Amino acid sequence: MAEERNPMAKTLGESLRQSGVSRRGFLKFCSATASMMALPPTMVSAVAESLEKAKRPSVIWLSFQECTGCTESLTRSHSPTVENLIFDYVSLDYHHTLQVASGSAAEAAREAAMHDNEGKYLVVVDGSIPLGNPGFSTIAGISNLQMLEETVAGAAAVVAVGSCAAFGGLPHAKPNPTGAVSVSEIVKDKPVVNVSGCPPIPTVITGVLAHFLTFGSLPELDSLGRPMVFFGKSIHDRCYRRPFYDKGLFAETFDDEGARKGWCLFRLGCKGPMTYNACATTKWNQGASWPVESGHGCLGCSEPDFWDTGGFYNALSIPDSDVIRNAAYVVGAGVALGAAAGALNRRKQSKAASKHETVTIDDLDKKS
Amino acid sequence: MSTSVDFLLWVRGPGFDIALVVFLIGIVIRLLEVLILGRKPDFAEPRGAELGAGLRTLVTRTLPEQGSFRRSPFTVVGGYIWHIGFFISLFLFIPHIELINATIGLSWPGIASNLVDAVAAVTIVTLVAMLFSRMSHPVKRYLSGPEDYLTWLVTILPMITGYLAYHRMIDPYPLALGLHILSVEILMVVFPFTKLMHAFTFFIARWYNGAMAGRRGVQS
Numbered sequence: 001m002a003e004e005r006n007p008m009a010k011t012l013g014e015s016l017r018q019s020g021v022s023r024r025g026f027l028k029f030c031s032a033t034a035s036m037m038a039l040p041p042t043m044v045s046a047v048a049e050s051l052e053k054a055k056r057p058s059v060i061w062l063s064f065q066e067c068t069g070c071t072e073s074l075t076r077s078h079s080p081t082v083e084n085l086i087f088d089y090v091s092l093d094y095h096h097t098l099q100v101a102s103g104s105a106a107e108a109a110r111e112a113a114m115h116d117n118e119g120k121y122l123v124v125v126d127g128s129i130p131l132g133n134p135g136f137s138t139i140a141g142i143s144n145l146q147m148l149e150e151t152v153a154g155a156a157a158v159v160a161v162g163s164c165a166a167f168g169g170l171p172h173a174k175p176n177p178t179g180a181v182s183v184s185e186i187v188k189d190k191p192v193v194n195v196s197g198c199p200p201i202p203t204v205i206t207g208v209l210a211h212f213l214t215f216g217s218l219p220e221l222d223s224l225g226r227p228m229v230f231f232g233k234s235i236h237d238r239c240y241r242r243p244f245y246d247k248g249l250f251a252e253t254f255d256d257e258g259a260r261k262g263w264c265l266f267r268l269g270c271k272g273p274m275t276y277n278a279c280a281t282t283k284w285n286q287g288a289s290w291p292v293e294s295g296h297g298c299l300g301c302s303e304p305d306f307w308d309t310g311g312f313y314n315a316l317s318i319p320d321s322d323v324i325r326n327a328a329y330v331v332g333a334g335v336a337l338g339a340a341a342g343a344l345n346r347r348k349q350s351k352a353a354s355k356h357e358t359v360t361i362d363d364l365d366k367k368s
Numbered sequence: 369m370s371t372s373v374d375f376l377l378w379v380r381g382p383g384f385d386i387a388l389v390v391f392l393i394g395i396v397i398r399l400l401e402v403l404i405l406g407r408k409p410d411f412a413e414p415r416g417a418e419l420g421a422g423l424r425t426l427v428t429r430t431l432p433e434q435g436s437f438r439r440s441p442f443t444v445v446g447g448y449i450w451h452i453g454f455f456i457s458l459f460l461f462i463p464h465i466e467l468i469n470a471t472i473g474l475s476w477p478g479i480a481s482n483l484v485d486a487v488a489a490v491t492i493v494t495l496v497a498m499l500f501s502r503m504s505h506p507v508k509r510y511l512s513g514p515e516d517y518l519t520w521l522v523t524i525l526p527m528i529t530g531y532l533a534y535h536r537m538i539d540p541y542p543l544a545l546g547l548h549i550l551s552v553e554i555l556m557v558v559f560p561f562t563k564l565m566h567a568f569t570f571f572i573a574r575w576y577n578g579a580m581a582g583r584r585g586v587q588s
Contacts (some may be wrong), residue, residue, distance in 0.1 A: 223539050246481045248462040274541040305373040319384040323471040330389050334396025341397055342404025
């Protein structure tokens with residue numbers, strides 16, 4: 001039990017062996033992780049060696065304005081695989097949903113972890129932080145903002161899991177009644193990784209943690225603070241339905257012939273072209289399927305403000321307004337204005353004609 | 369907070385509405401002005417029919433005239449290449465057809481995206497070459513005013529932003545798409561008040577050239 005109180009003492013290799021994970025299973029996981037992070041095969045042994053020796057880092061998981069979907073994604077979808085084991089073997093010292101302790105005992109666990117691992121622990125956040133009124137979301141009487149600032153102060157890095165923590169997510173949707181903001185809008189002095197998605201792909205969460213364990217640093221990030229290895233390509237560029245898009249074959253409704261033949265879902269509002277995520281390659285539920293494969297367009301859930309992009313079933317570039325109605329009004333107005341302008345011009349013309357003085361030969365003779 | 373998505377929502381919402389109003393009202397006013405003004409009644413007895421000759425010049429004046437082709441082949445060929453390339457990019461790119469179908473309900477078959485991509489690249493290069501020729505050729509340069517450079521700019525911008533958006537060379541994507549739509553809106557706003565109106569008035573001019581000659585019984 002002494003080990004339980006001091007999670008940093010045991011290496012990951014020891015922990016895995018103790019719970020019966022074979023060397024073969026461990027290496028399989030390492031090569032899967034390495035290929036997922038787009039590392040060359042020669043790096044597999046390095047990954048294995050680092051992970052073997054890695055101490056279980058303390059992880060504090062803070063849940064703010066969220067729906068627990070991110071935790072559900074992480075814990076359930078891949079529960080029998082070794083990914084889950086690696087997660088078990090980081091020392092998860094504080095997590096509302098998963099910890100047994102409650103009330104002041106839970107808060108004491110968080111404070112103890114922060115104190116014991118000063119400067120080394122990882123903070124994982126799911127949910128956005130309300131700035132409108134601290135009372136909108138509190139834990140043990142502590143406002144979300146206060147808890148985040150307090151906990152992050154001694155952390156090595158912060159992982160914002162889910163679109164709420166990464167970009168504000170659903171609570172941030174217009175009109176944003178709670179004044180919700182993302183983690184990166186508050187945490188400026190620590191490295192923040194955004195693992196966006198609603199929820200994020202579980203292997204992407206574990207992949208980021210594995211990278212941290214292997215290299216002791218955070219992976220390369222894109223302009224939105226997301227790991228490039230998972231968010232570097234758009235859904236559209238990796239979509240198996242892409243050839244239908246290029247050929248112009250689209251499903252018109254969810255049950256027409258095109259839908260049955262698996263044609264492109266662009267007309268049904270698929271946000272694949274604007275969405276960067278690994279769904280098309282990593283897939284969900286142990287690679288069983290993913291939204292587009294199951295027949296529904298991508299919602300763009302890993303992008304900022306995906307909730308406010310003008311409707312899940314409207315294509316991205318299509319104007320919102322009733323163009324035909326507007327055009328009819330506008331052409332009507334144009335005809336009226338054009339006719340008025342034409343009438344004015346004609347008046348000018350006839351005025352000029354009436355003022356035109358004709359000159360005869362006799363007139364010219366007289367003048368000369 | 370103003371994000372790239374807010375920007376995209378603006379350009380495809382209020383921005384598009386404004387551009388559509390200016391574009392359509394402008395075109396209708398200018399066309400009606402031309403048509404209502406009319407011409408002086410011609411009391412001479414017609415020596416031939418207007419219809420056939422008018423229709424004929426609609427076609428013949430669209431084809432390059434031999435003399436001008438010999439004198440300035442680059443202007444003629446370049447002009448054809450970029451006009452055709454522009455039309456292919458505008459009307460045969462599948463997402464554009466989708467947009468037109470979703471807004472006014474008309475649809476037609478498109479061509480493969482990578483083919484349009486190649487055409488767009490050729491069009492952009494040709495447009496740049498045309499500008500270079502305009503600026504370096506002493507006569508063309510003398511004949512060019514600010515409006516010529518403005519119309520060149522608003523024409524090439526949608527091509528460039530479209531190319532950048534297609535290849536995702538601007539990050540994030542909603543910004544790339546928003547810039548592309550905005551550039552088209554600028555083109556729509558500028559269109560009725562510049563020589564870009566030729567896209568509508570060239571029918572009238574070419575028809576009139578032939579019809580007038582046909583009525584007088586002379587060759588056009």
